[in-house]
Amino acid sequence: MSKMAVIYWSMSGNTEAMASAIAEGARGAGAEVDLMQVSEVSVDQALSYPLLALGCPAMGAEVLEESEFEPFFAQLEGRLSGKKVALFGSYGWGDGQWMRDWQARTEGANANLYQEGLMVNETPDDAALEQCRAFGAGFAAF
Ligand SMILES: Cc1cc2nc3c(=O)[nH]c(=O)nc-3n(C[C@H](O)[C@H](O)[C@H](O)COP(=O)(O)O)c2cc1C
Numbered sequence: 001m002s003k004m005a006v007i008y009w010s011m012s013g014n015t016e017a018m019a020s021a022i023a024e025g026a027r028g029a030g031a032e033v034d035l036m037q038v039s040e041v042s043v044d045q046a047l048s049y050p051l052l053a054l055g056c057p058a059m060g061a062e063v064l065e066e067s068e069f070e071p072f073f074a075q076l077e078g079r080l081s082g083k084k085v086a087l088f089g090s091y092g093w094g095d096g097q098w099m100r101d102w103q104a105r106t107e108g109a110n111a112n113l114y115q116e117g118l119m120v121n122e123t124p125d126d127a128a129l130e131q132c133r134a135f136g137a138g139f140a141a142f
Contacts, residue, residue: 002031002140005046008055009038009069014090014123015055021129022053022088022118025136033136038068043075051084053139058091058098073105080111086139087117088132090124114142 006023010016023035031051038056046052054073059065064073085106089099099117106113118135120128 002051003049004031004033004051004053004140005041005049006033006035006053006055006136007038007041007046007072008036008088009065010055010057010090011059011065014120015057015088017124017129018088018090018118018120018132019053019055021124021132022055022086022136022139025133026051026053026140027136028133029137029140031136031140038072041072043072043079046072046076047079047083051086051139051142053086053088053136055088056102057089058094058096062094062097062101064098064102073102077105077109080106080109083111084114084139084142085111086114086135086142088119088135089117090120090122092122112142114139
């Protein structure tokens, strides 16, 4: 059984809703999943999972949230080589630049990136939640 960590930061709950649906989809596909806020997990712990799904909304000006998530990812980044990683997050008025930059960093770290990062505009509706479940199920089999 594949072991997956779904690690996220969320201020107003949108990325959290995505994270829960991704975890649900992955569990439905047979993965063993731990769903955690970024403040609850160390970099070493995160790296102990073969599958790492990371969620953070667009914050600041098209960047990752700067007080918790960015420091976490910055530490993880140098150790992602060969790691199976999926990225997701909610955004507002932007065009997804934060996700393109995040993907480029992840690929630059030689991680094994699953698909394109999954983006949802603001609060995920039923269709977006279904997309999240499918994303989680697909990542479980990656
Ligand atoms: C301080 C702040 C900065 C934001 N910066 C951006 C941004 O640069 N680009 C964007 O598309 N949305 C931006 N947003 C919108 C959030 O990404 C969006 O509301 C998202 O759904 C929040 O996710 P959450 O509920 O998981 O916190 C920003 C929101 C806040 C509060």
